[in-house]
Amino acid sequence: MGHAYTPGLKVTDKMLVRKHRILPLKGDVIVKVGDSVNPDDVVARTHLPGNVVPLNVANKLGLPPEDLTEVMLKKEGDEIKEGEAIALKKGIFKFLNSTCPATIDGTLESISTVTGQVLQRGEPIPVEVKAYIRGKITEVIENEGVVVDTYASFVQGIFGIGGETSGELIIATPDNKTILSDDLIKDEMKGKIVVGGSLVTADALKKAIKVGVKGIVVGGFDDKDLRDFLGYDIGVAITGSEDIGVSLVVTEGFGTIDMAHKTFDLLSSNIGKQACINGATQIRAGVIRPEVVIPIVGEETINPADAEREILGLDIGSPIRVIRHPYFGKLGKVTGLPSPLHVLESESKARILEVAFDDGEKAIVPRANVEMIES
Amino acid sequence: MAKFDNPDDIKIIVATDCGSTTTKAILIEFTNGEYRLTTRGEAPTTVEAPFEDVTMGVLNAVGELEELSGRKLLDENGRFISPANGNIGTDVYISTSSAGGGLQMMVAGVVRSMTAESAERAALGAGAIVMDVIASNDKRLPHQQIERIRQLRPDMILLSGGIDGGTTTHVVEIAELISAADPRPRLGSSYKLPVIYAGNKDATENVKTTLGDKVDLKVVDNLRPVLERENLGPAREEIHEQFMEHVMAQAPGYKKLMSWADAPIMPTPGAVGLIIQTIADQYGIEALGVDIGGATTDVFSVFRPGGKEGVFNRTVSANLGMSYSISNVFAEATLPKVMRWVPFKMDERDLRNRVKNKMIRPTTIPQSMEELIFEQAIAKEALRLAHIQHKNFATVLKGVQQQRTIADAFEQSSSGATIVNMMTLDMLIGSGGVLSHAPRRQQSALMMIDAFSPEGITRLAVDSIFMMPQLGVLTEVQPKAATEVFEKDCLIHLGTCIAPVGESKKGGPVMKYTIELPTGTVSGTLNSLEMKKFELGIQENGLPQTAKAIFEPEKNFDLGSGKGAKVTKEIHGGVVGIILDGRGRPFDLSTLSEDARVTHLKEWMTELNIYPEGKF
Numbered sequence: 001m002g003h004a005y006t007p008g009l010k011v012t013d014k015m016l017v018r019k020h021r022i023l024p025l026k027g028d029v030i031v032k033v034g035d036s037v038n039p040d041d042v043v044a045r046t047h048l049p050g051n052v053v054p055l056n057v058a059n060k061l062g063l064p065p066e067d068l069t070e071v072m073l074k075k076e077g078d079e080i081k082e083g084e085a086i087a088l089k090k091g092i093f094k095f096l097n098s099t100c101p102a103t104i105d106g107t108l109e110s111i112s113t114v115t116g117q118v119l120q121r122g123e124p125i126p127v128e129v130k131a132y133i134r135g136k137i138t139e140v141i142e143n144e145g146v147v148v149d150t151y152a153s154f155v156q157g158i159f160g161i162g163g164e165t166s167g168e169l170i171i172a173t174p175d176n177k178t179i180l181s182d183d184l185i186k187d188e189m190k191g192k193i194v195v196g197g198s199l200v201t202a203d204a205l206k207k208a209i210k211v212g213v214k215g216i217v218v219g220g221f222d223d224k225d226l227r228d229f230l231g232y233d234i235g236v237a238i239t240g241s242e243d244i245g246v247s248l249v250v251t252e253g254f255g256t257i258d259m260a261h262k263t264f265d266l267l268s269s270n271i272g273k274q275a276c277i278n279g280a281t282q283i284r285a286g287v288i289r290p291e292v293v294i295p296i297v298g299e300e301t302i303n304p305a306d307a308e309r310e311i312l313g314l315d316i317g318s319p320i321r322v323i324r325h326p327y328f329g330k331l332g333k334v335t336g337l338p339s340p341l342h343v344l345e346s347e348s349k350a351r352i353l354e355v356a357f358d359d360g361e362k363a364i365v366p367r368a369n370v371e372m373i374e375s
Numbered sequence: 376m377a378k379f380d381n382p383d384d385i386k387i388i389v390a391t392d393c394g395s396t397t398t399k400a401i402l403i404e405f406t407n408g409e410y411r412l413t414t415r416g417e418a419p420t421t422v423e424a425p426f427e428d429v430t431m432g433v434l435n436a437v438g439e440l441e442e443l444s445g446r447k448l449l450d451e452n453g454r455f456i457s458p459a460n461g462n463i464g465t466d467v468y469i470s471t472s473s474a475g476g477g478l479q480m481m482v483a484g485v486v487r488s489m490t491a492e493s494a495e496r497a498a499l500g501a502g503a504i505v506m507d508v509i510a511s512n513d514k515r516l517p518h519q520q521i522e523r524i525r526q527l528r529p530d531m532i533l534l535s536g537g538i539d540g541g542t543t544t545h546v547v548e549i550a551e552l553i554s555a556a557d558p559r560p561r562l563g564s565s566y567k568l569p570v571i572y573a574g575n576k577d578a579t580e581n582v583k584t585t586l587g588d589k590v591d592l593k594v595v596d597n598l599r600p601v602l603e604r605e606n607l608g609p610a611r612e613e614i615h616e617q618f619m620e621h622v623m624a625q626a627p628g629y630k631k632l633m634s635w636a637d638a639p640i641m642p643t644p645g646a647v648g649l650i651i652q653t654i655a656d657q658y659g660i661e662a663l664g665v666d667i668g669g670a671t672t673d674v675f676s677v678f679r680p681g682g683k684e685g686v687f688n689r690t691v692s693a694n695l696g697m698s699y700s701i702s703n704v705f706a707e708a709t710l711p712k713v714m715r716w717v718p719f720k721m722d723e724r725d726l727r728n729r730v731k732n733k734m735i736r737p738t739t740i741p742q743s744m745e746e747l748i749f750e751q752a753i754a755k756e757a758l759r760l761a762h763i764q765h766k767n768f769a770t771v772l773k774g775v776q777q778q779r780t781i782a783d784a785f786e787q788s789s790s791g792a793t794i795v796n797m798m799t800l801d802m803l804i805g806s807g808g809v810l811s812h813a814p815r816r817q818q819s820a821l822m823m824i825d826a827f828s829p830e831g832i833t834r835l836a837v838d839s840i841f842m843m844p845q846l847g848v849l850t851e852v853q854p855k856a857a858t859e860v861f862e863k864d865c866l867i868h869l870g871t872c873i874a875p876v877g878e879s880k881k882g883g884p885v886m887k888y889t890i891e892l893p894t895g896t897v898s899g900t901l902n903s904l905e906m907k908k909f910e911l912g913i914q915e916n917g918l919p920q921t922a923k924a925i926f927e928p929e930k931n932f933d934l935g936s937g938k939g940a941k942v943t944k945e946i947h948g949g950v951v952g953i954i955l956d957g958r959g960r961p962f963d964l965s966t967l968s969e970d971a972r973v974t975h976l977k978e979w980m981t982e983l984n985i986y987p988e989g990k991f
Contacts, residue, residue, distance in 0.1 A: 051518040052555045054548075065544070109555060114547045114581045119555050159735050223727040235694055235703025236670075237734050253735060254728035283699060283735055324739040325729060325746055346747035347814035347987070350740060369739045 008321075008372040009156040009251070009289065011263050017152045017293050018138075021129050022145035024048065029140050037131035037148060039166040039276050044129045044145045050122030053104050058116025060100045061089040065116030072118075074108045080120060081105055087118075132164050133276045134295040153270055153294040155217070155251065155263055160279030160290025161230070161239045162247030166193070167214040169267065169275040169294065173197040176264035179256065180218055182207040189213050193275040193292075195267045199256040200248070202229055209245040215277045217267065217292055219252045219259035226254075240280025240288075247279040249290040252321075257329040260321070260373065270294045314372065320355060324369040331373070332357035342366075382853040385466045387459040389440065389448060390845035391433050392643055393420055393472040393632075398429075400436035401845050402444055402465075403860055409916075410856035412864035414444040415840060421628070422474040428628035429474060430635075455635060467852055470636050471844040473643035474626065478502055478618050479561060481529040483509040483553065485536035485545040488773045488791065490574065493599045494535040496768075497573070497607040499689045501614040502645025503530075504671075509552070511536075511545050517552060524556035530622045531568065532558065532590075533610060534582070537575030539600045546574045550585040557589060560621070567591040569617040573598040573610040593617065605772065618642060638851045644673050644689065646847030650861060651675045651804070652687050653850045657858055660801035661685075663765075663827070664843070665758060667807035669698035669737055672757055674765035680794040688769035688794075692761040697754060697809050698737030705730045708756035715964045716752035716825065718976040718991050719745075744990040747814070751822055754809040758826030766795045797960075798830040798876065798935055804866065806838035817908075817983050820869045820951045830876045830960050831935035834947050835869040863917035870911065870919070870949035874956035875901075877932035885957040886928040890946070893920060905957040906979045911948025919947040932959075954983065 027046020037043060057072070058065045074086045085099035086108065102108075102120055109119040135150030170192045172184045180196025182203040190212035196204075200218040202225035208216060227233050230242065251263050275294045282288040314320070318334045336354030342364065343349055350366040357363065379385050386405040391398055398421075402414040416439025421432035434453050441448050447463045450456050456464035480503040484491025487510035498505050506527050509520050524532075532553065536546030553570065560568040570590040572582050579594055586592050593616075595609040619639055623629040633640055641649075647666060655662040655677035664675040672695045677685040694703040705713060710723060726749070733739060741747040773791040805811070805823050813819045819837050823829075842865050849857040875886050882903055889898040892911055901907060911920050924946045930939035946953060964972055980986055 049557075052521045052552075054517040054551070110551070112547070112551055112585070114585075115544050115551060117548060117551060119551065121555075159731075222724065223731045224724055226731075227727075233702070233706035234731075235706050236700050237702075254731040255725070281735075283737065323732070323736045324742065326743050328729075328732070344741075345743050345990075346741045347744075348740060348747070348812075349814075366740050366742055369742060371736070 009158060011155050011260065011266060013153050013266055013269075014151060014296065015154050017133065017135075017150050017154055017295075019133055019135075019148045020145065021131065021148060022141070023129055024127060026143040027127070029143065029146055031137050031140070031146060033137050033140055035137045036135070037137060038134050039130065039132055039164075039274075041131045042128045043131050043137070043148070046127050047124035048127055050106050050124050051104075052109060053120045053122065055100070055103055055118050055120060056116050057087045057100045057111075057118045061087060061098055063089060063116070066113045068111060068113050068116055068118075072111055074102075076108055076110055078108045079106075080108050130164075132166075132278070133293050134274060134297075150293070150295040152296055153266055155249075155266065155292040157217070157249040157251045157281075157290035157292070158253055159221075159237065159239075160247065160249045160281050161226075161242045162215070162244055162279040163240050163242075164276070164278045164280075165214045165247045166274060166276040168192045169195065169270050169273055171195045171268055171271055176219065176259040176261060180204050180216070185211055185213065187211055193217065193277055195264070196259075197264070198258045201225065205229060205246065205248070213246055215247040215249070215275070215279075217249045217251065217277065219250070220255050220257040221248065221250045222256075223254050237281050237283040240278070240282075242279075247277055249277050249279055249292055252329065253323070255329070260331075262373070267292070273297075314353065314367065314370075319373045320353075320370040321373055322355070322365055322369055323371045327357070327363055327365060330357050330359075335362070379466065382855070385853045385856070387446075387465045387467075388849065388853065388856060389437060389455070389465040389468045390842075390849060391436060391468075391470045392646075392842075392844040393422070393429055393432065393470060393474045394643065395422075395474050396420055398432035398436045399841070399845075400433070400440050401842050402440045402446070402448075403849075403856055405856070409863070410853075410859045412842070412860050414440050415842070416440040416443060420474050422626060428631075429472070429626065430628045430631050433470070433632060467637040468635055469638045469845070469848045469852060470632060471641045471643045471646040471848050472623065472626075472629070477504055477644070478614075478622060478642045479504050479506055479530050480533060480614070481506050481509065481524065481527055482533045483535070483549050484574075485511050485549065487513050489602070490535045490537065490599050492768075492773065493605050493607070494533050494573070494610070496605070496688065497535075497598050497610040498533050498614065499691060500607060500645070500648060500687060501611040501618075502642030502648065502689075503614065504691055504693065509549065511549065521552055521556045524553060524558050528559055528561045529568075530561050531614070531617050532570045533614065534570055534572050535574040535598050535610075537578060537597075538602055539576050539597050541575055541577075543575055543578035543581060546578045547581045547585060550582045554585050554589055566621060566625075569593060569621050571595060571610060571613050571617065573613075591621075603772065615639060615641065615645070638848055641844075641848045643844045644691070646844040647673070647806075648675050648687060648689050649847035649850055650843050650857060652677055652685070653847075653854060654858060654861060655685050658801075661796075661799055662802045662804065663795070663800055664804040664806065665761065665810075665823075665827075666838075666841075666843075667754065667757060667761070667805075667809055668696050669808075670694075670696040670700050672696060672761040672807075674761050676765065676769055676795060678769065678794045678796060678799070680771060680796075686769075686794060688765070690761070690765045690768045692757075692764050695757045695761050697750070697757065697807075698733060700734075701753060702730050702734040704753055704757040704760070707760055708753075713752050713756050715972065716755050716976070717748055718973050718980065721745075721749065744986060748986065748991060751809065751813070751818060755822050755826045758822065762827050766793045769793060769795050797828060797833075798933075800829060800833055802834045802836065803827060803829055804836050804838065806841055806843060810837050811839060811841060815985065816867065816869055816950045817985050820872070820954060821979075821983060821985055824872050824874070824954065824956060828874075828960055828962055829872050830874055831933075832942070832944060832946065833872050833874070835872055835949070835951070836866040837869060838865055839867045840865075868913060868919040868947065868949035870951040870953055871946045872954045872956055873924075873926065873934070873946070874958070874960060875926075875928045875932035875934050876960040877928070877938070878959055884929055885932055885959070886926055886934065888924065888926050888955060890922055890924040890953060892922050901955045901957040903957055903959065904975055905955075906982050907955040907957075908951070908983050909953040909955075911946075911952045913948065913950060919949050921945050921947055922953075924953075951983075
């Protein structure tokens with residue numbers, strides 16, 4: 001298996017970004033092909049079936065289950081209101097009658113003469129799907145959702161937390177190395193997507209939430225801060241549903257790591273534009289990476305050369321980043337790709353490459369421990 | 376494919392395992408009177424886009440077998456040539472699969488620790504990942520249970536509950552919950568979700584009425600017909616049947632693959648369980664196997680409580696693994712527990728970031744010795760936690776009333792007590808990257824000893840290239856070939872661990888030993904907190920050398936025959952040899968002072984030659 005390296009994360013100034021916006025259940029699509037949409041526009045909506053609440057009516061009325069149908073006042077499919085009697089057991093005298101009231105608003109789903117149980121279904125729960133990015137509807141999938149296309153600058157992160165949000169892009173640090181600390185978070189950043197350098201501190205994140213910042217894009221984040229911040233340790237990298245008041249996209253990894261120049265420069269060139277970000281991450285089969293999408297207004301074509309720019313593999317001169325100790329985070333260029341297996345200091349045998357780092361140092365690194373950087 | 380009335384006529388076998396990332400193929404040939412693995416090949420699995428046809432990966436892996444072995448296996452249409460003739464073709468082709476996330480199931484029962492647990496055991500034994508266990512008493516409200524069933528989208532549901540002739544109400548209630556949830560299958564919506572009912576037979580008609588229209592209901596014998604007995608076979612068979620019919624048939628290319636194979640395609644973990652059961656039964660031994668992967672750790676065991684028939688158990692620790700789940704191991708085990716295996720100090724903040732970086736970049740490998748030592752420390756904790764989960768699950772049946780005599784009253788055993796007995800365990804088998812590919816085999820041995828704390832005399836082995844799945848399914852076709860290849864080519868025999876049980880007092884003697892090694896007899900005294908290693912290797916045919924040994928434990932120590940009782944036994948060697956472990960059982964590093972801990976760790980690592988000198 002020749003490609004024993006990790007393909008780099010995508011960082012590109014222009015590409016076609018296509019998003020499928022699909023309902024969890026069939027429902028109504030409320031836009032049509034050709035419509036222009038903004039991130040907060042609703043494109044489809046439906047109702048999820050309401051919660052089911054069982055009620056053992058036979059027990060409540062002290063009846064054998066098989067007698068249940070005789071006492072039911074409501075039948076399957078009838079509407080019910082909380083407190084309304086759904087069953088009546090007659091006594092010898094009227095004052096000895098006993099009733100069983102519904103415990104929720106909704107409909108009566110089923111009556112069981114085996115268990116004596118009545119299932120009540122609550123009111124349907126409305127669900128809406130928004131466009132998430134500014135763009136055009138290019139396809140409507142009947143009753144299910146839509147496809148939104150946009151031409152955009154695009155940055156893929158390595159890890160994130162929090163869901164989809166959007167806002168005006170702003171740079172908070174003078175360069176890609178500076179740590180985004182709380183003193184750099186200002187009140188006027190409310191509602192914006194803030195870009196920092198090599199790390200965001202826990203205090204800066206807290207202040208950002210207080211100020212009302214919508215999202216943060218940064219090179220590194222400390223695991224200890226992540227744990228303190230969330231109140232629990234993330235065991236497996238499946239995120240996106242955290243409700244913390246801000247979405248975070250980490251572009252390089254855990255620890256203090258300079259944001260890649262290319263990423264920082266690309267974001268800097270888009271100051272003032274609307275950015276749509278999503279912190280959702282899933283590192284397993286069907287990988288989902290966090291992302292920053294900056295739609296390019298008025299541009300609806302793409303240079304074929306940009307579209308076809310594909311990384312073919314590691315080569316001499318390829319720019320890389322090391323993604324594991326002892327050279328973690330260092331950038332350099334490949335200077336040799338010897339094919340025989342090499343015995344590492346750990347005594348593991350692996351395919352390696354020779355690298356010259358930007359600071360002049362040379363080293364040997366397993367190919368599995370580098371990531372390509374798109375040039 | 377050719378059909379063989381006599382399995383002994385099968386001389387050439389091709390087997391594949393379609394994993395989520397790679398498809399591994401092996402070629403087994405009958406030469407010089409024995410079955411041996413002769414060639415192996417692998418290629419990326421092609422279940423997902425852009426290929427979406429699992430057979431392409433199979434053909435690529437088999438193509439590699441052809442290149443390396445010089446045997447032509449496929450015709451010009453890419454079909455297996457069968458039967459074998461000279462240097463062309465194969466007699467049988469078989470396969471296992473875990474591609475596409477394996478078999479994902481939900482199980483339901485009435486009482487969590489009784490029928491629901493039996494159902495869980497049936498599903499795990501069949502090779503499934505159990506996504507959730509729903510029970511009447513699982514402390515969730517009915518609407519929460521319904522919500523969960525709806526969210527999960529399993530491949531199938533196994534429903535059990537009630538003993539035959541018992542009350543029907545509770546199991547029908549669970550059926551009603553499933554009906555209300557109206558669950559959808561994970562792959563495709565073109566078919567109804569398979570639900571297997573294996574509960575009280577008296578409730579069958581009511582379950583049919585409740586669920587019949589909404590799901591594809593299959594009814595099999597009750598898996599807990601009486602409290603005292605489980606009957607998991609019919610449910611497991613039906614799970615395999617449904618796996619083939621629904622799950623496999625939905626995955627791209629599998630219909631073609633199923634038509635090629637001479638035996639039903641089995642879920643990978645189910646096949647691993649089968650080979651471990653076969654070996655344990657063939658030799659009448661107790662065996663425990665562990666497979667530690669990137670995301671999950673599986674533990675398989677066959678124990679014989681009371682010296683009776685072997686009882687098989689499998690557990691899946693869903694979030695204990697060495698890459699995707701490494702951060703969870705760290706969170707569950709806690710930092711001090713991991714770091715107790717490391718003989719030097721590391722910065723906590725830096726360590727935490729390293730673990731998280733491995734989680735988000737799971738394919739990286741340890742380059743420095745420090746990284747390797749740290750990674751192996753995490754592996755010990757992942758294995759230890761998976762072992763605890765296994766011990767808690769592999770129990771005698773719960774809810775069974777036991778007649779007790781006065782003598783029993785002094786024993787702590789009770790209904791639900793574990794059947795995992797490390798003292799009677801004969802063989803511990805490790806598998807998965809961190810164990811199978813450790814740079815030194817001694818490292819694999821020590822990881823297993825530290826994690827599982829084997830007691831008494833226990834053989835240690837690792838699976839060389841993870842071919843247990845293929846051999847598991849081979850037991851269905853040619854069991855002799857499966858067991859021969861398992862012992863001679865699949866297993867790398869590491870040796871034997873001798874660990875007396877007893878409190879280790881500082882400095883005192885633990886036992887006397889005399890071992891008649893081929894190079895000469897060695898004898899001496901093993902002291903407390905001491906580890907010793909002796910060479911006893913492998914024969915030319917791949918099987919371990921043996922040696923007669925006499926062990927005389929001190930009066931507070933037990934080697935299986937009672938405290939202070941002498942043990943004479945033939946012990947097996949391996950690439951590591953014989954390891955004498957004088958650290959006592961239970962062994963707890965935390966009782967040592969910080970300085971003593973580091974000193975002893977270094978002594979053990981030096982004695983067993985775990986890491987190169989000067990690097991720890």
